[in-house]
Amino acid sequence: MGVAGPSPSFAGGPPGPVMDRDEVDRALARLGAEHEAIETSLLALQDHAGRRLLEGAGLTGVTKDRWASTEQAISLLWGYFDAYTAALDDMRELRARRRWPGREDLVELTERLRGRSVTIAGTAAHPAPSITGPAKLSEQFTLEELVSRMNELYASSLDMVVTADSVWSALPARIDLLSAELHRTRSLAHSVGVRPGEHPAGDELESITHELSTLRAQVISDPLAFWRSAPGSSAPGGGRPDTERYDRAARVLEDIRREIEAVLQVRQDSEERLLRLRDVLSRADRTLTEARSARGEVLAKIAASEVPAVSGPATVLQERLATAAEYRRYSQWHRLSPLLESLEREAEDELLRARESLTAVTAPLAVRAELRGRLDAYKAKVARHGMAEDPLLIERYDAARRMLWSAPCDLRVAEQAVLRYQQAAAEVLVPRQSGPSGPTDRRGDS
Numbered sequence: 001m002g003v004a005g006p007s008p009s010f011a012g013g014p015p016g017p018v019m020d021r022d023e024v025d026r027a028l029a030r031l032g033a034e035h036e037a038i039e040t041s042l043l044a045l046q047d048h049a050g051r052r053l054l055e056g057a058g059l060t061g062v063t064k065d066r067w068a069s070t071e072q073a074i075s076l077l078w079g080y081f082d083a084y085t086a087a088l089d090d091m092r093e094l095r096a097r098r099r100w101p102g103r104e105d106l107v108e109l110t111e112r113l114r115g116r117s118v119t120i121a122g123t124a125a126h127p128a129p130s131i132t133g134p135a136k137l138s139e140q141f142t143l144e145e146l147v148s149r150m151n152e153l154y155a156s157s158l159d160m161v162v163t164a165d166s167v168w169s170a171l172p173a174r175i176d177l178l179s180a181e182l183h184r185t186r187s188l189a190h191s192v193g194v195r196p197g198e199h200p201a202g203d204e205l206e207s208i209t210h211e212l213s214t215l216r217a218q219v220i221s222d223p224l225a226f227w228r229s230a231p232g233s234s235a236p237g238g239g240r241p242d243t244e245r246y247d248r249a250a251r252v253l254e255d256i257r258r259e260i261e262a263v264l265q266v267r268q269d270s271e272e273r274l275l276r277l278r279d280v281l282s283r284a285d286r287t288l289t290e291a292r293s294a295r296g297e298v299l300a301k302i303a304a305s306e307v308p309a310v311s312g313p314a315t316v317l318q319e320r321l322a323t324a325a326e327y328r329r330y331s332q333w334h335r336l337s338p339l340l341e342s343l344e345r346e347a348e349d350e351l352l353r354a355r356e357s358l359t360a361v362t363a364p365l366a367v368r369a370e371l372r373g374r375l376d377a378y379k380a381k382v383a384r385h386g387m388a389e390d391p392l393l394i395e396r397y398d399a400a401r402r403m404l405w406s407a408p409c410d411l412r413v414a415e416q417a418v419l420r421y422q423q424a425a426a427e428v429l430v431p432r433q434s435g436p437s438g439p440t441d442r443r444g445d446s
Contacts, residue, residue, distance in 0.1 A: 019110045021101060027113050028095060031088055034147060038154075042081060045074070045158060050165025061222035063164060070160045077153045080120065084146055087118045116140040160224075163239070167223035170241040175216045178250055182208055185257050192263045192333040199334045201256045208249050208256075215245055266337040270328050273340055277321055280347040285313045287354035295361045302364040303408035310357050314350045317343065367411055371418050372404050378425050387428045396421040 019027065045051060051074075054067050091112050098105060111117060118141045141149065186205050189195070196202040219226055229239040266273075291310045298307050320343055327336035379397055382388055400417035403409060 018106050024109050048161050050161040061225055063222045063224040066160055070157050073153045073157050080150050083118050083120055116142050118146050163227050164223040167226050167241045171219045179212050189260050194334045201259050211249050263333045263337045267333045277347050280351050284351040284354040287358050291358040291361045298364050301407045303410045308360050375400050375418050382425050392424050396424050
């Protein structure tokens with residue numbers, strides 16, 4: 001894997017000033033602490049759950065390629081660590097020879113601590129042939145360079161392991177929970193007749209089932225394909241799992257679940273809604289019947305008036321209502337639900353249309369009734385003022401009354417007669433400011 005030992009540069013002397021005994025001891029203590037920290041990190045990486053899962057998984061795609069590189073990096077990392085350990089052991093052994101090392105020992109220790117004193121065999125330093133040239137037989141490092149190289153390899157390896165483990169920890173469990181919810185929804189859907197090929201929601205449930213199955217298999221085999229790195233983050237595992245496909249399936253399932261609940265609600269209150277629909281359509285039919293009867297009366301009693309035609313009963317709605325009853329009888333709730341909703345809207349519209357038709361047809365009768373009421377009101381007012389025996393008022397009242405109580409009644413002529421009576425009554429009731437006090441003949445006004 002790697003060996004440590006003096007390099008050919010020893011003959012030229014150590015790089016920089018020769019370290020004294022205290023500097024050497026402090027450097028060895030620092031290297032010992034670094035060695036312990038590196039060993040702890042490597043062992044933690046070795047025991048990481050994500051790494052164990054990666055070793056046993058059937059990987060595909062980007063994860064397969066990345067894990068192949070990471071495995072080589074981890075192997076190289078242990079090779080570097082072994083070389084680092086050997087170099088540290090050699091320096092400790094050299095330092096332990098004498099309590100008070102001589103200059104020759106200090107020169108060698110300085111060279112090993114500061115110089116390129118660690119030689120790594122080519123197969124360990126470059127496990128794969130370089131595409132830029134032939135592989136090196138060996139490579140030399142200072143201890144500082146070796147630690148830096150190990151840190152780089154460790155960071156990239158840990159990032160890959162943590163990323164895969166984060167995806168595996170987040171997505172498969174959520175997919176399994178959603179699949180369980182999907183199973184419950186499918187069972188509920190089947191109970192109300194929502195099945196593939198018979199209802200769009202049934203087809204969507206099949207599509208979600210296939211999507212979740214595919215998604216889970218892809219997450220297990222290629223977790224790195226479902227990772228979004230955090231912009232600007234250099235920490236291992238910086239980012240989050242990509243849950244877009246999962247979230248989309250969850251939203252569609254939630255919509256279907258609500259639709260199924262609506263169908264279940266239809267099953268519970270369908271009888272009451274059908275009875276209410278029959279009542280609304282019955283009222284609409286009765287109103288139209290009343291409008292047709294009123295139209296005949298208007299045509300017989302009112303002359304020179306445009307009376308709108310009255311349509312027949314809503315046979316199409318009655319047929320659809322019968323279809324709805326059939327759906328309920330055979331428990332086809334998924335078909336009954338949208339049909340009831342449209343029937344309820346259209347039945348209310350039909351009742352409103354029937355009422356408007358009745359109002360339009362009876363409008364001339366309402367006008368005649370209003371004219372009759374106005375004529376009698378003015379007659380009563382004149383009588384209260386003791387002018388009921390006025391000849392002109394009697395003449396004009398009788399003329400208006402004959403028109404309003406005869407058939408057919410010409411409303412336009414009758415209205416003019418009522419207005420003439422009103423004008424005559426107003427003239428009688430308003431006190432005169434000047435003129436003879438005796439009776440005045442106003443027959444010419446008629």
